């Protein structure tokens with residue numbers, strides 16, 4: 001990896017404040033291809049992506065908000081609905097993300113399939129950033145309402161729905177962000193008793 005690529009990894013960050021344009025077709029192809037380069041025990045390729053663009057994003061908002069309201073979720077107030085609609089109206093590309101569950105695989109437990117999918121999405125997020133765009137992974141918008149994933153063609157028996165990645169161009173300059181110091185999260189094991 002070049003120093004520039006590492007700098008890109010170190011500067012990636014999420015934001016909901018997106019606008020058009022989305023990555024073009026060639027860029028999107030490279031972004032999604034990056035998602036194919038995740039570590040993947042048994043080459044199960046458990047990641048699935050559903051692209052939602054243009055007018056389909058408005059239809060997604062209608063579908064998901066109706067389903068959330070029908071589910072009885074009291075948090076979906078009229079104000080919340082308005083802000084979700086306004087947010088989505090500015091987003092040029094939404095990528096729904098799911099794990100295809102291989103049930104009862106004797107060698108590769110579901111958690112490893114989930115981890116491979118997460119790694120794939122991380123590659124997508126990094127590729128988006130490296131091409132100069134921005135993204136936000138959200139498990140709002142009815143991610144946990146079964147009707148929503150079913151409407152996206154993801155049968156709940158076979159797919160674990162993992163939310164939506166909104167992709168676009170950064171709409172505002174973001175304030176500086178301080179990341180945690182890795183030393184707080186890393187220990188070393190030597191095998192020698194203390």
Ligand SMILES: Cc1cc2nc3c(=O)[nH]c(=O)nc-3n(C[C@H](O)[C@H](O)[C@H](O)COP(=O)(O)O)c2cc1C
Nearest residue numbers: 012013014015135136137138139140141162163177
């Ligand atoms: C699986 C997953 C689901 C997420 N869902 C939400 C969400 O619904 N709402 C939210 O505010 N942030 C959510 N986040 C967090 C944001 O995507 C983002 O990571 C966070 O705002 C921190 O920004 P950073 O990626 O620049 O560190 C989620 C992250 C992950 C990995």
